[in-house]
Amino acid sequence: MTINVNSNLCSQCGVCSKVCTYSIIEPVDEMQLPRVHEGMDAICVSCGHCEAFCPSGALMLADGSNKAHEIVIPKGAISPENLGHFLKSRRSIRTYKQTQVPRTTIESILDIVRYAPSGGNSQLVEWLVIHDPHVVREIAERTIDWHRELVNNGDSMFSPYASMMVDAWDKGNDIICRGAPHMIIAHIAENKPMTMIDAIIALTYFEIAAQAFGVGTCWVGAALLAFQEQPSILEYLNLPKGRTPVFPMLFGYPQNTPQLIPRRNFPHVTWR
Ligand SMILES: Cc1cc2nc3c(=O)[nH]c(=O)nc-3n(C[C@H](O)[C@H](O)[C@H](O)COP(=O)(O)O)c2cc1C
Ligand code: SF4
Ligand code: SF4
Structure with a gap:
């Protein structure tokens, strides 16, 4: 350029x-x-x-496509207190309304997310948006099937929570996808493993931006393990060729909202 x-x-x-x-x-x-x-x-x-x-x-x-934009919010308009309160108020959401988040809202969130930092400004993270709640449910089912296999094979050391998750599922509690209507998966090229860090940063942007639209999110480590270990789930996801998933995140409108900011550890800092 x-x-x-x-x-x-x-x-x-x-x-x-x-x-x-x-x-x-x-x-x-x-x-x-x-x-x-x-x-x-x-x-x-x-x-x-x-x-x-x-x-x-x-x-x-010199490249005239994809223009820079004016900064329309004046400096200081978002005070540190307000931004801090906004960030501290974000919570993982585990109960969802079945109302669908419109695609236009998801596009607006992703329009913010594309400004997340990336190594060398590479911008190589891509997205699979699972908008169909039936597909989200199917992923949860397949993930539980995999956990059930671990339990049945006496292999549950691999996933220490496997039997707890299977029990919860059998009692009608979708402990994997939490009944969320949607899932987003950040994916990267198989031959560019370092961009995994960019994907995690971008997902972090996603959950923060989503909150401003009234959309709740939850990371799904429980499904990630199954994506990594159970090829049939990866096949079901059907990512574009040569791409590998980095992390799935649930999202949808929250059924329950927090009334408090929970307690958290104070930072452990070493000063030099
Ligand atoms: C890498 C990662 C994996 C996670 N996996 C799950 C998960 O599988 N299921 C779940 O309910 N929450 C999951 N969470 C959410 C954490 O439990 C949650 O962020 C933590 O308890 C703090 O709560 P907060 O997000 O409301 O502040 C995950 C979070 C991260 C960052
Ligand atoms: S690297 Fe960035 S700052 Fe430097 S010329 Fe290119 S666009 Fe401009
Ligand atoms: S920053 Fe703008 S005004 Fe300053 S030297 Fe570069 S082009 Fe000229």
Whole structure:
């Protein structure tokens, strides 16, 4: 990617050069406008920092598609107290209404999630949205079948909660998918394992953004084990070729909402 600088607007402040992720923008001087060092276009990760931090609106990435946006919320509009309260109020949701979350709402959440950080701005995380509640239920059933096999084979050390989960299921409690109408699975390319970290960050964005739409979420570690160990479940998910699931998350409108922020440990910090 290269950059275009409007000479009428550029104040030669040098900010674009300082903020560039890979320091590939030549510092501006009286003789020339900022520009990407010769031959370094290929190193650019299209992070857009040069464009976003330019105080004069003088710089644009050369790729005209997928534009940068104005920041419309003034600085300080979301106070630390309010943001802190919002984050502390998020809870894992384990009871769901059967009302469907409209696809447009899910798209709006994902439109926020796409701004999650990713290594080298790679943006390689993709999504499987299971919107059909019957499919979510089928995943829960198949996961329990796998846990049941572990119990029957005396292999439950592998999943210490296996027999508890099977018992709960047999009593009519969907302890895997919690009766949630929807599930989202972040998936990555099999040959890019490091992007697993990006997927976890993106899912964390998803659960925070979802909360602002009144949508509750819950990570499903219990199903992840089955995805990893039971090939028939992976086949059922039918992810695009060459992709591997990182983590599933349930979501839907909460039936019960927390009245308190629960207690949590204080941070253990070492100062140097
Ligand atoms: C990696 C991970 C896996 C989890 N797996 C499950 C799960 O399988 N089932 C479940 O009910 N909750 C699961 N949770 C939710 C945690 O139990 C929950 O985050 C924790 O108890 C704190 O509660 P809070 O999210 O309401 O603050 C998981 C959370 C994480 C981060
Ligand atoms: S988009 Fe990012 S990496 Fe590319 S020139 Fe601008 S700041 Fe540097
Ligand atoms: S940040 Fe903008 S105004 Fe400053 S030197 Fe770069 S292009 Fe010019």
